Amino acid sequence: MAGVGPVLTFCDRLRSPFTTYFSEPRFLVPNLRFVNAEETVEFDGKVELKEMGDFITFGCRSGKCGICSVRVVSGAENLSPKTSHEERLFALLKESDPAVRLACQSRAHGDAVLFEIN
Structure with missing residues (x-):
């Protein structure tokens, strides 16, 4: 077969220069990027953001104080839906930006980029 390149296995394709985004097995592991802390944390499955106390400042951890407010820069679809605690607090604070969330x-459950507001 003239002009046909070598047959590549799945692993070979992952290392191909044409698939540089997938060149590392990392694409299977979701990560959170914290803009303020200039850190990225990889995790398996799901993670509660209140476990990320090294990167986000927390107060009450129950959705009542708003100290852990973050702006979701990207990946909002990879976060759980807003809770009633968030809706109530944001209504009191007159916060209408849908990208603002309470980390607690x-x-x-997937990649996200977060910017700490407080």
Whole structure:
């Protein structure tokens, strides 16, 4: 077969220069990027953001104080839906930006980029 390149296995394709995004097995592991802390954390499955105390400042951890407010820069679809605690607090604070979340009330199940507001 003239002009046909070598047959590549799945693993070979992952290392191919044409699939540089997938060149590392990392694409299977979701990660959270914390803009303020300049850190990225990889995790398996799901993670509660209140476990990320090294990167986000927390107060009450129950959705009542708002100290752990973050703006979701990207990956909002990879976070749990807003809770009633978040809706209530944001209504009181007149916060209408849908990208703002309480970290203590959020779980991630995929990649997201977060910016700490407080």
